[in-house]
Amino acid sequence: MVFEGLSNKLQDTIKKLRGAGRVSEKDVKEIMREIKLALLEADVNFKVVKDFISKISERAVGQDVLESLTPGQQVIKIVHEELINLMGSENSKVTFSPRPPTVYMMVGLQGSGKTTTSGKLASLLRKQGKNPLLVACDVYRPAAIKQLQVVGGQLNVPVFSIGDKLNPVDIAKAALEHAKAKQHDLVIIDTAGRLHIDEELMDELLNIKSSVKPHEILLVVDSMTGQDAVNVAESFNEKLGIDGVVLTKLDGDTRGGAALSVRHVTGKPIKFAGMGEKLSDIEPFHADRMASRILGMGDVLSLIEKAQEAFDEKKALELEKKMRTQQFTLDDFLDQMQQLKKMGPLNEVLGMLPGVNAKALQNVDVDEKKMGHVEAIIKSMTKHERNDPGIINGSRRKRIAAGSGTTIQEVNKLLKDFEEMKKMMKAMTEMTKHSKKGLGKFKMPF
Amino acid sequence: MGFFDRLKEGLQKTRKGITEKIDQVLVSFGKIDDELFEELEEILITSDIGIETSMKIIEDLKKKVKENKLTDPSSIKKLLKEELIQILTENESELNIANSPCVITVIGVNGVGKTTSIGKIANLIKQKNKKVIMAAADTFRAAAIDQLEIWANRVGVDIIKQSEGSDPAAVVFDAVQAAKARKIDVLICDTAGRLHTKKNLMEELKKVSKVIDRELPGAARETLLVLDATTGQNAISQAKTFSEVADITGIVLTKLDGTAKGGIVIAIKSELKIPVKLIGVGEKMEDLQRFDAKEFVEALFE
Numbered sequence: 001m002v003f004e005g006l007s008n009k010l011q012d013t014i015k016k017l018r019g020a021g022r023v024s025e026k027d028v029k030e031i032m033r034e035i036k037l038a039l040l041e042a043d044v045n046f047k048v049v050k051d052f053i054s055k056i057s058e059r060a061v062g063q064d065v066l067e068s069l070t071p072g073q074q075v076i077k078i079v080h081e082e083l084i085n086l087m088g089s090e091n092s093k094v095t096f097s098p099r100p101p102t103v104y105m106m107v108g109l110q111g112s113g114k115t116t117t118s119g120k121l122a123s124l125l126r127k128q129g130k131n132p133l134l135v136a137c138d139v140y141r142p143a144a145i146k147q148l149q150v151v152g153g154q155l156n157v158p159v160f161s162i163g164d165k166l167n168p169v170d171i172a173k174a175a176l177e178h179a180k181a182k183q184h185d186l187v188i189i190d191t192a193g194r195l196h197i198d199e200e201l202m203d204e205l206l207n208i209k210s211s212v213k214p215h216e217i218l219l220v221v222d223s224m225t226g227q228d229a230v231n232v233a234e235s236f237n238e239k240l241g242i243d244g245v246v247l248t249k250l251d252g253d254t255r256g257g258a259a260l261s262v263r264h265v266t267g268k269p270i271k272f273a274g275m276g277e278k279l280s281d282i283e284p285f286h287a288d289r290m291a292s293r294i295l296g297m298g299d300v301l302s303l304i305e306k307a308q309e310a311f312d313e314k315k316a317l318e319l320e321k322k323m324r325t326q327q328f329t330l331d332d333f334l335d336q337m338q339q340l341k342k343m344g345p346l347n348e349v350l351g352m353l354p355g356v357n358a359k360a361l362q363n364v365d366v367d368e369k370k371m372g373h374v375e376a377i378i379k380s381m382t383k384h385e386r387n388d389p390g391i392i393n394g395s396r397r398k399r400i401a402a403g404s405g406t407t408i409q410e411v412n413k414l415l416k417d418f419e420e421m422k423k424m425m426k427a428m429t430e431m432t433k434h435s436k437k438g439l440g441k442f443k444m445p446f
Numbered sequence: 447m448g449f450f451d452r453l454k455e456g457l458q459k460t461r462k463g464i465t466e467k468i469d470q471v472l473v474s475f476g477k478i479d480d481e482l483f484e485e486l487e488e489i490l491i492t493s494d495i496g497i498e499t500s501m502k503i504i505e506d507l508k509k510k511v512k513e514n515k516l517t518d519p520s521s522i523k524k525l526l527k528e529e530l531i532q533i534l535t536e537n538e539s540e541l542n543i544a545n546s547p548c549v550i551t552v553i554g555v556n557g558v559g560k561t562t563s564i565g566k567i568a569n570l571i572k573q574k575n576k577k578v579i580m581a582a583a584d585t586f587r588a589a590a591i592d593q594l595e596i597w598a599n600r601v602g603v604d605i606i607k608q609s610e611g612s613d614p615a616a617v618v619f620d621a622v623q624a625a626k627a628r629k630i631d632v633l634i635c636d637t638a639g640r641l642h643t644k645k646n647l648m649e650e651l652k653k654v655s656k657v658i659d660r661e662l663p664g665a666a667r668e669t670l671l672v673l674d675a676t677t678g679q680n681a682i683s684q685a686k687t688f689s690e691v692a693d694i695t696g697i698v699l700t701k702l703d704g705t706a707k708g709g710i711v712i713a714i715k716s717e718l719k720i721p722v723k724l725i726g727v728g729e730k731m732e733d734l735q736r737f738d739a740k741e742f743v744e745a746l747f748e
Contacts, residue, residue: 037497043678046492110701110729111557111674115588140729142596143589150588150610195704222557226494226678228706249556252641254680277556277586 013072023063027071032057035079035295042255042294045230048264056082080291087259088287092269094125094244097215100185101133103176105212107205107240108220109232110193113248115144117220117274118190119151120282121246124272125186132157133184135175137208138192139164148190155279158184168192169207176212189214196235205240216243218271221262223247229258230265237266247285248274257294328422330386334378337371376404377414389415482519483508486526493709496679499716503529527743533716534739541696541723541736543571545666546631549622549658553651553692554672555684556639559700561590563672563726564636565597566734567698572601576631581621582607583614583654586638594636600731604628614638615653622661642687651691670723672698675708685714696723699737703727 013034032053039049056079065074096102104121106114115138122132134152136159138144145161152159160175172189179187191208194201209217219233219242236242245262250273259270270285322328378386380403385392392400392415401408483504490500503526510516510525543550550567552560561584568578580598582605584590591607598605606621618635625633637654640647658665669692673681688694702708702725711722722737 040491040497041679043494043680046488109676109704111559113557141593142600143593146592147587147589154588195701197705222674222676224555224674224677224680226676226681226706226710227492228494228676228704229678231705232676249641251643252555252680253643253683254678257678 023060023065023071023074025061028057028060028075031072031075035076038296039257039260039294042257042296043224043226043229043261044257044294045227045261045264048230048261051264052082052086052260076295076297080295083260083291083295084287086287087263087270087285087290092244092271092285092287094121094216094218094271096130096186101176101179101187102130102185102216103187103189103212103214105189105191105205105208105214105217106220106246107191107217107236107242108193109195109222110141112193112220112222113246113274114138114193114220115147115151115190116277116279117246117248117272117282118148118188119155119157119279120274121272122152122157122186122188123155123279124282126155126157130186131184132186132188133175133179133182134159135172135187135189136161137168137171137175137189139166139168139171140192144190144192151279158182168204169211172208172212187212196232196239202235202239209240217241218244218246219262219266219268220246220248221258223250223256223258223273224252224254225258227261229261233262234265237268242266242268244269244271246270246272246274247290250274251276251281255294255296256290259290260294328425330378330381330389330418331383333418333421334375334386337375373404373406373410374414377401377406377411380404389418482522486522490709493707494678494713495709496682496713499713502716503533530712531740531743533712534722534743536715537719537721538739539696539721539723541567541668541670542666543574543576543632543668546576547625547633547662548631548666548668549625549633549635549662550668550670551635551637551654551658551692552670552672552698553637553688553694554639555641556587558639558672558674558677559698559726560584560639560672561593561597561636562729563670563698563700563724563734564594564634565601566726566731567670567724568597568603568634569601569731570734571632571634572603577629578603578632578634579621579625579628579630580605581618581633581635583617583621584636584638585610585612585614585617590636590638614650615657618654618657619661622658626662642684648687648691651688655692667693668695669693670696670698671720672700673710673714675699675702675710676704676706677710679710679713681710682714682717685718685720689718689720694720696721698722698724698726698734700726703733 013030036049036053039052040046044052059082060075060078063074063078065071069077094104106118108114118134122134126132134148134157136145136148138148145164149159149161160178162171162174168191175187175189189208189212191205192201194205196202217240219236221229221233225232233245245266245268247256247259247270250256263270270290273283273285275281275283322332377400380400381392385396385400397408397411401411404411486507487500487504490503491497495503506529507522507525511522516522542548552564552567554560564580568580571578578601580594580603582591582594584594585608588610591610595605595607604624606617606624608617608620614637621633621635624630635654635658637651638647642648655669658667671685671688671694673684677684685694685697697711697714697720699708699711699722714720715722722739725735725737727733727735
C-alpha cells in the first residue's frame with residue numbers, strides 16, 4: 001500500500017525526466033527525493049539517508065546518460081551501484097586464527113537471533129572442515145542454555161555448558177581450555193542478549209573479550225530493525241570493536257534498511273545472512289541482492305541492469321546480422337528466449353521496455369508456462385531440424401511432441417509462428433536497413 | 447514504585463530522544479515555515495513512525511496552524527502532542543479479562559518477546575486474584591517450553607505442555623480441557639514465533655484459534671500481537687498479515703527500555719486501528735505496564 005504509492009510516484013518522476021544527454025542538477029534533485037523516501041520506507045536511518053543522498057548527488061550531476069536510459073534511470077543506476085559498493089566489501093568472509101582455536105563471540109540485542117545463528121554458523125563452518133564447539137554463556141534468559149543444547153544436539157555439535165550459576169566470563173575461559181583439550185579448532189560463544197545502554201552487561205562482554213581474546217566479534221542484527229539500528233550498532237562497536245555483522249530474519253518481507261545503517265555507522269562488513277528457521281538457512285551476505293531489496297525499485301532496476309547484462313552487444317549484433325540475412329534459426333530463437341527469461345518475469349520485462357505502456361500491460365498475463373513448452377519443443381528437435389525447420393514433417397512433429405511432452409498442435413503452432421516471425425523480421429529489416437533500432441519489436445510466438 | 451514512576455523510568459530514553467529534539471528545533475526557528483515542518487517531519491520519521499503517517503501528521507498540523515493563524519513556533523509542540531494523542535486514543539481499550547473463562551493467545555514474529563511477555567502478563571493477572579494457566583504451544587523453537595515453564599514457576603501458575611515438536615493445536619486442546627476442569631479464569635497460550643510471510647505457519651494459528659472456539663464456545667478472547675519496539679516499518683506488515691489469520695485485539699509493545707522510540711505504534715494505530723494494550727519496559731517480572739495513550743504521549747513530551 002505504502003510502497004505501491006511510492007513506486008507509482010517513482011515511475012512518474014522517471015517519465016518526467018526524459019531526453020538530455022547529461023544528468024542535470026534538476027534531474028538529480030527530483031529523483032533523489034523519491035530515493036530518499038524509498039530508503040526511509042526501507043528503514044534506513046534518517047541521517048544515513050541524508051549523508052548518502054548528498055554524496056551521491058554530487059557524483060551524479062553531470063554524468064553522461066547511457067543511450068538506452070533516461071536521466072532518472074541513470075541516477076537510479078548510480079544509486080544502486082553505490083549501495084552495492086557501500087554494503088559489499090572484500091573482507092566479508094569470516095577469518096580464522098593462525099593459532100587455533102579460532103574464537104567467535106556472538107553479541108546483540110535480545111531476540112535478534114544469536115543462539116540460532118550460533119548453531120547455523122557452527123553447522124556451516126563444520127562443512128568447511130572445522131571442528132566447532134558451541135559455548136553457552138547466556139546465563140540470564142530462562143532456558144537459553146537448554147536452547148543452545150538442543151540446537152547443538154540437532155546438529156551433533158558439542159555444547160559447552162557449566163550451568164547458569166557461574167559468571168559468563170569464567171564460562172568462556174573454561175570453554176577455551178576445554179576446546180584446547182578436546183582439539184576443537186573453532187569456538188563459538190553465544191552470549192546473552194542485552195541492551196546497548198545496559199552498561200553493566202556491556203562491561204561483561206568487554207570482560208569476556210579481554211579474557212578469551214575472540215578472533216572475531218560478530219554483531220547479530222535483526223533485519224527488521226528500524227531507525228534505532230544505528231544506535232545499537234554504534235554502541236556495540238564503540239564498546240567492543242565488532243568485526244562483522246550477521247543479518248537475521250531476512251526470509252521475511254522486510255526491506256532491511258538496517259543493513260545499510262549498520263554498515264554506514266560501523267564500517268564493518270556484513271558477513272552472513274540468516275534466511276530461515278532451519279539450521280542450514282544461512283548464506284554469505286550478498287550486497288547486490290540487499291541493495292536491490294532496500295531500494296525496492298525492482299522493476300526499474302531490472303530494466304536498467306538486466307537489459308544491459310543479458311542482451312550483450314555482441315550477441316545483439318550477431319542476431320541482427322542473422323535476421324538481415326534470413327539465417328535466424330530456431331536455435332537463435334531459443335537463445336533469445338532464454339535471454340529474455342533471464343530478465344525476470346516476462347510481463348514485467350515487457351512493461352519495462354521503452355515505448356510499451358506499463359499500464360496497458362497491467363492485466364496482461366504472459367504465460368510463462370507456455371514459454372517453457374516452447375523451450376521444450378525446440379529442445380526436442382535435432383540440430384538439423386532447428387537449422388532448417390522446413391524438413392519437419394508429420395512423423396517428426398509427432399516425435400517432437402512426444403519428446404517435449406506437448407501436443408502436435410502446439411508444435412504446429414510454434415512452427416507457424418516462427419515462420420511468421422521470420423517474415424516479419426524480413427519486412428522490418430528492409431524497412432530499417434541501416435538503423436540499429438529495428439531490434440526487439442517483433443511479435444513473439446507466446 | 448508507582449505506575450507513573452515505572453512508566454517514566456521505562457520511557458525515559460524515548461522521552462529524552464523525542465522532546466529534546468523537538469525543543470531544539472523549536473528554539474532554532476523563529477517562525478513557522480516549511481523548513482520547520484520539514485524538521486518536525488524528520489523527527490517523526492526518526493521515531494519509526496514511518497513516512498506516510500509522518501506526512502499525514504505534518505499535513506494536519508499545517509492545516510491547523512493555518513486555521514488558527516498560529517505564528518508562534520512553540521504552539522506547534524502542543525498541537526503535535528494533541529495530534530498524536532488523538533491518533534492513539536481513538537477507540538482506546540485495555541486488556542479485558544473481566545469475564546471468566548478468558549483465553550489470551552499471544553502471537554508474533556520470532557524474537558519479539560512473546561514468552562517473556564506471557565510470564566509478565568500471567569503475573570499481572572494473578573495479582574488480581576485470578577486463576578491462570580499457561581499453554582506451551584510453542585512446540586517448535588528449541589527449549590521454548592522450558593523457558594515458559596521457568597516463567598510459570600516464577601509466577602506460580604500451572605502450565606500445560608507436551609513434548610517439543612508436537613501439534614500446537616493439541617497442546618491448546620489439552621490446556622482448554624485443563625482450564626475447564628480446574629475452573630481457571632484466564633488461559634494464556636504461547637505460540638511459536640513465525641514470520642508473517644510463512645503461509646503454512648499462519649494457517650496453524652487459525653487451527654489453534656478454531657480449537658479454542660470449539661472447546662470453549664463463548665469464552666472471552668484476547669489475541670495479542672507482540673511487537674518489538676526496535677522494529678521499523680515491517681511491523682506494519684506484521685500487524686497486517688497477522689490480522690488476516692487472527693482477530694487481533696491488541697498489541698504488546700516490548701523492549702521500550704532501549705533507545706528505540708516505538709513510534710511504529712502510532713503508524714499502526716493510524717493505519718490499522720489496532721490499539722496498544724501493554725508495554726514491556728524491562729526484563730523483570732513487573733516490567734509490564736498497561737498502555738495508556740494519554741500518559742504515553744504526556745510522558746513523551748514531559
